[in-house]
Amino acid sequence: xxxxxxxxxxxxxxxxxxxxxxxxxxxxxxxxxxxxxxxxxxxxxxxxxxxxxxxxxxxxxxxxxxxxxxxxxxxxxxxxxxxxxxxxxxxxxxxxxxxxxxxxxxxxxxxxxxxxxxxxxxxxxxxxxxxxxxxxxxxxxxxxxxxxxxxxxxxxxxxxxxxxxxxxxxxxxxxxxxxxxxxxxxxxxxxxxxxxxxxxxxxxxxxxxxxxxxxxxxxxxxxxxxxxxxxxxxxxxxxxxxxxxxxxxxxxxxxxxxxxxxxxxxxxxxxxxxxxxxxxxxxxxxxxxxxxxxxxxxxxxxxxxxxxxxxxxxxxxxxxxxxxxxxxxxxxxxxxxxxxxxxxxxxxxxxxxxxxxxxxxxxxxxxxxxxxxxxxxx
Amino acid sequence: xxxxxxxxxxxxxxxxxxxxxxxxxxxxxxxxxxxxxxxxxxxxxxxxxxxxxxxxxxxxxxxxxxxxxxxxxxxxxxxxxxxxxxxxxxxxxxxxxxxxxxxxxxxxxxxxxxxxxxxxxxxxxxxxxxxxxxxxxxxxxxxxxxxxxxxxxxxxxxxxxxxxxxxxxxxxxxxxxxxxxxxxxxxxxxxxxxxxxxxxxxxxxxxxxxxxxxxxxxxxxxxxxxxxxxxxxxxxxxxxxxxxxxxxxxxxxxxxxxxxxxxxxxxxxxxxxxxxxxxxxxxxxxxxxxxxxxxxxxxxxxxxxxxxxxxxxxxxxxxxxxxxxxxxxxxxxxxxxxxxxxxxxxxxxxxxxxxxxxxxxxxxxxxxxxxxxxxxxxxxxxxxxxxxxxxxxxxxx
Numbered sequence: 001x002x003x004x005x006x007x008x009x010x011x012x013x014x015x016x017x018x019x020x021x022x023x024x025x026x027x028x029x030x031x032x033x034x035x036x037x038x039x040x041x042x043x044x045x046x047x048x049x050x051x052x053x054x055x056x057x058x059x060x061x062x063x064x065x066x067x068x069x070x071x072x073x074x075x076x077x078x079x080x081x082x083x084x085x086x087x088x089x090x091x092x093x094x095x096x097x098x099x100x101x102x103x104x105x106x107x108x109x110x111x112x113x114x115x116x117x118x119x120x121x122x123x124x125x126x127x128x129x130x131x132x133x134x135x136x137x138x139x140x141x142x143x144x145x146x147x148x149x150x151x152x153x154x155x156x157x158x159x160x161x162x163x164x165x166x167x168x169x170x171x172x173x174x175x176x177x178x179x180x181x182x183x184x185x186x187x188x189x190x191x192x193x194x195x196x197x198x199x200x201x202x203x204x205x206x207x208x209x210x211x212x213x214x215x216x217x218x219x220x221x222x223x224x225x226x227x228x229x230x231x232x233x234x235x236x237x238x239x240x241x242x243x244x245x246x247x248x249x250x251x252x253x254x255x256x257x258x259x260x261x262x263x264x265x266x267x268x269x270x271x272x273x274x275x276x277x278x279x280x281x282x283x284x285x286x287x288x289x290x291x292x293x294x295x296x297x298x299x300x301x302x303x304x305x306x307x308x309x310x311x312x313x314x315x316x317x318x319x320x321x322x323x324x325x326x327x328x329x330x331x332x333x334x335x336x337x338x339x340x341x342x343x344x345x346x347x348x349x350x351x352x353x354x355x356x357x358x359x360x361x362x363x364x365x366x367x368x369x370x371x372x373x374x375x376x377x378x
Numbered sequence: 379x380x381x382x383x384x385x386x387x388x389x390x391x392x393x394x395x396x397x398x399x400x401x402x403x404x405x406x407x408x409x410x411x412x413x414x415x416x417x418x419x420x421x422x423x424x425x426x427x428x429x430x431x432x433x434x435x436x437x438x439x440x441x442x443x444x445x446x447x448x449x450x451x452x453x454x455x456x457x458x459x460x461x462x463x464x465x466x467x468x469x470x471x472x473x474x475x476x477x478x479x480x481x482x483x484x485x486x487x488x489x490x491x492x493x494x495x496x497x498x499x500x501x502x503x504x505x506x507x508x509x510x511x512x513x514x515x516x517x518x519x520x521x522x523x524x525x526x527x528x529x530x531x532x533x534x535x536x537x538x539x540x541x542x543x544x545x546x547x548x549x550x551x552x553x554x555x556x557x558x559x560x561x562x563x564x565x566x567x568x569x570x571x572x573x574x575x576x577x578x579x580x581x582x583x584x585x586x587x588x589x590x591x592x593x594x595x596x597x598x599x600x601x602x603x604x605x606x607x608x609x610x611x612x613x614x615x616x617x618x619x620x621x622x623x624x625x626x627x628x629x630x631x632x633x634x635x636x637x638x639x640x641x642x643x644x645x646x647x648x649x650x651x652x653x654x655x656x657x658x659x660x661x662x663x664x665x666x667x668x669x670x671x672x673x674x675x676x677x678x679x680x681x682x683x684x685x686x687x688x689x690x691x692x693x694x695x696x697x698x699x700x701x702x703x704x705x706x707x708x709x710x711x712x713x714x715x716x717x718x719x720x721x722x723x724x725x726x727x728x729x730x731x732x733x734x735x736x737x738x739x740x741x742x743x744x745x746x747x748x749x750x751x752x753x754x755x756x757x758x759x760x761x762x763x764x765x766x767x768x769x770x771x772x773x774x775x
Binding site: 003 | 643646647650657658662663666667669670671673674675677678680681684685687688690694695698701702755757758759761762763765766767768769770771
């Protein structure tokens with residue numbers, strides 16, 4: 001069903017309500033103005049934990065709620081609307097899913113409950129270049145009988161500053177390995193990277209970081225499909241966040257068209273602008289269908305009803321459509337606001353900057369268009 | 379009778395009366411049009427037509443006294459479900475039943491209902507629609523074709539355009555000007571016999587070739603007074619009702635007369651093979667973008683259905699469907715032309731295959747789709763005004 005069910009709607013409504021009160025957009029502005037190192041407020045993150053949002057997709061025996069990804073993405077849509085900064089994407093959607101998919105039962109029992117409870121915060125290092133690409137990396141892992149030595153660098157690690165541990169992805173000849181590295185490991189250093197959305201990104205350098213072999217999550221090499229399916233959870237969350245950002249910007253812009261008077265009439269009475277707004281509306285609605293569909297695909301994949309191949313197609317469709325739409329909505333939001341639109345007084349710029357980062361983080365629209373095409377033509 | 383009993387009875391009746399060959403997708407050219415002279419291509423078509431007619435199920439929800447099936451909404455839904463379950467073809471196509479019928483039921487006099495509805499319900503009359511005029515397209519209310527009150531009858535002078543199957547129809551319902559002083563409030567709805575003296579019909583050739591569209595000319599055409607539907611000058615209100623029914627029936631119509639589906643994928647494959655292009659070459663990229671847009675549209679159509687089932691319908695979604703679908707299709711044809719080169723530009727004969735020639739024709743026809751049934755610009759106006767509630771312009775609009 002490409003609609004939110006009753007309990008999913010309740011979840012979205014409660015997210016909207018809470019974020020309006022504890023995390024208005026003014027908070028994003030404050031984070032930027034004070035050059036906040038962490039890029040989010042721990043007290044807000046604590047509220048996420050208390051609301052149970054960190055537990056949504058995980059099994060009950062690990063402290064989760066065994067609720068749907070569709071529900072989780074409904075929360076992310078609200079996160080986008082309110083421009084809320086939190087480690088929900090990095091620590092829960094990405095690292096949580098990686099542990100759930102790749103780690104042993106023993107490791108899951110040891111790590112996931114703490115993650116869900118917000119007692120530990122993980123960050124995921126996968127990219128090494130200035131664009132999203134896990135097929136080309138230089139990091140090495142030398143494995144002996146009881147230790148592993150990591151050498152290399154991960155870049156743009158989301159919420160890397162202040163994380164308790166990192167999941168580090170290493171490419172092997174025939175797949176991937178995943179290691180858990182505590183932030184206090186000898187040889188690990190973390191440097192903040194300042195990006196336009198003022199969120200928390202880090203370059204994480206690993207110099208001869210020596211760990212017991214138990215730091216490795218997977219027993220057998222992880223396939224491309226497995227890792228992509230983990231990243232796909234994050235991708236759908238990003239798509240939902242972008243949808244929320246665009247909805248909010250579009251609503252603000254339509255309001256402005258109704259109230260801004262020039263030539264003695266509201267500018268929204270001009271057909272040229274009406275048609276632009278109407279086109280943006282259709283793009284928003286098309287994207288919404290794709291995001292809902294991708295979220296449902298995550299649930300279906302987890303239940304074993306669809307293949308990783310189909311999942312990748314539905315997810316890339318969503319990010320491609322939503323990213324293309326967000327380009328149009330963000331640029332038109334500013335253009336239609338005119339002079340005031342380019343000032344820092346309005347929040348448009350904050351939304352724009354977060355949107356552009358989110359559009360890059362797990363593959364830009366070019367990446368997703370090609371990935372979609374490859375699911376059809378080899 | 380309980381609904382379950384009705385379902386069982388209906389299922390049994392259909393099992394006996396719907397011929398096997400009428401349970402397949404309907405090929406173009408095999409549509410049956412109800413008319414004074416119905417043309418059947420085989421006996422099964424005729425048997426299916428007659429069975430449904432005698433049951434009153436051409437118009438299952440109409441009262442039985444006017445030839446309908448007398449079903450309540452729940453029963454009608456069951457009938458639709460059972461027809462769909464066996465993939466039954468529509469026994470006939472009839473604009474009268476879909477469009478004029480509901481308006482007659484609501485606004486017609488008892489005498490008019492007795493006169494027009496039973497023959498309509500038996501599929502004996504083919505109806506066409508006289509709305510647009512050469513100077514009244516998107517701005518329909520600016521029609522000028524005048525119906526002058528001559529005391530004991532009306533006299534019509536002027537012309538209608540874009541009347542589908544005007545040359546094959548028995549009757550027309552249409553809007554005509556009855557007051558030249560006011561715009562919307564000077565329009566009336568009439569029905570008239572297409573054999574009336576003074577009517578000439580000329581089919582319109584399109585850039586795609588022969589078409590069903592006609593121009594209809596009226597030269598001192600006499601129309602009896604009791605052919606006026608509703609009150610004098612109430613026509614605009616009734617026309618809006620008719621157009622609502624048009625949208626509903628067009629969506630029904632669309633389900634079984636979807637044009638040949640032209641797919642981008644084989645064209646992309648061929649392009650990549652013959653021109654040694656990669657997936658990231660410009661044209662394949664554009665074509666994949668179009669495929670993704672189409673995928674997004676299909677998901678949105680699915681969402682619209684799901685929202686209806688979940689009773690969360692959002693009128694905004696309905697308003698974008700025609701716009702998006704027709705614009706996407708038109709764009710798709712342009713891409714197919716780009717991908718296929720000369721293969722998509724043949725006029726007739728060798729070396730072109732039937733599907734190739736159909737593609738060319740489909741492309742030329744696609745230009746019609748973003749104009750007919752409310753142009754894309756009108757659709758955008760509607761979204762801006764009804765959904766986004768943007769203010770009206772001071773004039774025009």
